[in-house]
Amino acid sequence: MKKDAKRMNDSCVPRDRQPGVDLERRRLVTATGQALAVGATLPFSTRLLAVGALPSSREIDAFRGEIQGTVVLRDAPNYEPWRRSMAWNYRKFGRYPDMIVQAEGEDDVVATIAFAKRHHLPIKVRSGGHSWSGCYMRDSGILLDISHLRSVEIDTETRTAVIGPGVLGRDLNERLRQVGLAFPTAHCGMVPLSGFLMGGGLGLNGNKWGGMSVFNIKAVDLITADGEKLHANEEQNAELFWAVRGGGPGLFCVVTRFYLQCHPLPAAITTDTLIFPYSELIGTVAMMEEIGPAVDPALEMLTVVVPASPELAKKCGAEECRHVVVLSAMAFADTADEADSILAPIRRHPQSGNAIEKFLGHASSLEILYQENEGPFPQRRARADNIYTNEPVEAAKVVRQHMPAAPSAGNTPVFLYKGELEFPEAAYSSTGKCYLAGYAQWDHAADDPANQAWLRDLFDDLQPLASGYYINEFDRETRSDITHRCFAPENWKRLQELRGKFDPEGVFHDFLRV
């Protein structure tokens, strides 16, 4: 009873005479931009009653009375402002849930689950709305926004932060900074923590702080498909805890509170920035691969391809100077001396001699790192895709072929050295020596196809080199058929089993399939 199609098939009425077909047609019409006209002639409650199981207007009113939060129906005049406000990405995704609920607290979540269950409206949870693929935006059921659950409590003794799902990375780290602590948030401070964490979390200083940020979750409070409030950790409700740590956008419960292990704030975060001609992309990635296994895990190495400024293009002097290669080496050190020794393997490597510009020993901070990362990644139309790979040099060769055709200056490949990490038992299970993400960013809808095609072509060519995928930046709108490869085979299997066990009725939407 998960999907409308299933409901209709259960009926004895011939399909073309089923009232539910109206609902389908409405969606089709919506896609062509005529929703208003149809919605105006067919009140929501009528349509819902027509398919039998969907709620009547009286039931919806009763639900409204039960919760503190806001309920917005598909045909409400304010639906589109609400829907658009759910998505960070300017693409807004063109998918239309039947209902949007903005919860004001845990009890609202419990009530929404009960309502959804009663009416077979599958839920997808949204906390920050930052998903590249808009995983929370579905064409049926309830979009449950829990961004208003945004408390932050910090216990300095146990170095624990207890946060609600609506908290952004910068918010947490700025509060932690004041008590000498830090957390591996996303590289952009505006990224909300909840989805970032549950999908794995490639965080700042990640190799030192847990490998992936998700492994800094000590426990969670969650609400199950039965509406039960549970505390989960490695001992208690361990199966759910296993699923939370990596099950992310396919999770079958609602996490309302994260208990996060924080770390002492490194007192001397120091960065080296080396800028290379585009022709040095392969050499730079090769250097990361070569020195990676022996460097201190508190060294984060990021290689990015960006458009060359006019001055750099002049300095580049070679044939391909439209882009330059930037290596950011971040040492999460406690003293300047320690930073120097962490950064030494790069500084003394012969490849460093090929840099056309070097900024060494720059005193940094988490806030400075945020700003450096957020400058090139403003809010706009965007897509992302990625692979983990054990053959980064081969991957760099593929990237090198595709960059000249990039249709936008915001099309940015990023190589992050991960090395051979071992993780605790959890749903998160994707690995590879190097993480390679591709971000496409642009401004106008007319440029959607060109940017999408460029990103798709690049990652089509990279597929043979993939050892895994990071689900948070995996293009689920293009490759949803291989979503399972974001997990190790046995972890994927177990995640499916746990879904069957904890959400047998399909209260929650599964992973996005487009």
Next chain:
Amino acid sequence: MISCGYEVVMMNLESHAPQPDAVYPQFAGRLGAWCLVALLTLVALTVAPSSSAQSSESDPAAVVQELYKAFGENDLQEILSLVHPEVAWVFHGPEHRIPYAGTFKGRAGVEQFFTLIAETIAVQAIGQRHYSVEDDVVSVLGWERAVHRRTGGEYQADWVHVFTVRDGLIVRFEEITDSGELIEAFAPADSERGKAYFTTCVACHGIDGGGNPAMHAPNLTIQGIDYLVRQLRHFREDVRGGVTDFYGWQMNGRAKALSGDRAVRDVAAYIESLPDVHAPGTLGGNAERGQEVYASQCVSCHGENGEGMPQLGAPALAGLQDWYQLTQIRNFQNELRGSHEQDVRGSQMRPFAVALADEEATRNVLAYIATLKGASIPLQDE
């Protein structure tokens, strides 16, 4: 047929947005002024060569030029003299949403049409892209940017004007405009819609709109709609922000995510509906010394209680976080704010920020502002 493609843009024809409740004369000449200065310039430049061969009596383009000229000079009688007594004057659009939509007949109808336009909108800029003349029909493709006088809603819409001219008189006029843009601007601000858009704001400014130092986000609740709308528009149009004003940069993306100017007004209306909260001072400083500076430099715009003065474009300061004010004063000093030519109000603030002697003087005045109670305390007679 003659035809011509071009782009003529007349910017800032009416530089001051009207007060929503101002009284306008029956036939507001200012409307005529904009329209005509623009079209006239263009028509004079582009139509003149062809008109030299014909008398204005028989040249439709010249008649249209005359009409635009009369409009620009606010000469209603001249306009009426250029239209046929039986003229049909048609503005396509839903009449229940656009007061001047419909068919107007005769000279009395044309007079009514222009009166309704002047009462409804004030045009800020107008431009034309293309015109063509075929027999007695003159078609002009152009655009206008205007503000609705009552809602304050801004829009930019493309239009086509089609004139039919016979024996030196306009017998038919049709305007086909992007009425969807007009209707968005004509819709009153709706705080319920604004609540939806506010979802984005909550992540930094908080559910109560009170701001969050960890996100460098100021208290919004104390500001009036005018200020909120103006700043959101500035962020949308890159008049404020940019990557060097880092937290403004974050606002650029979020303000541009709002779906149009109507959404700007909606979210400002929602913020206005939130209860005021006041942030305490945090920076230290000598309030007594600050009071002298405030009295000589700040009070005339920001008010005795720091309540702000919408008519001067001055925001409320009382209850606004001191660290945010410090950042903004530095931004004004460093030309990160108030230096864009379109930031008229910001440019008024800039010299006052620059005049603050030093960091200590700034902290002192902020310490004094932290003692102010804002609009909640009525002004005392002294």
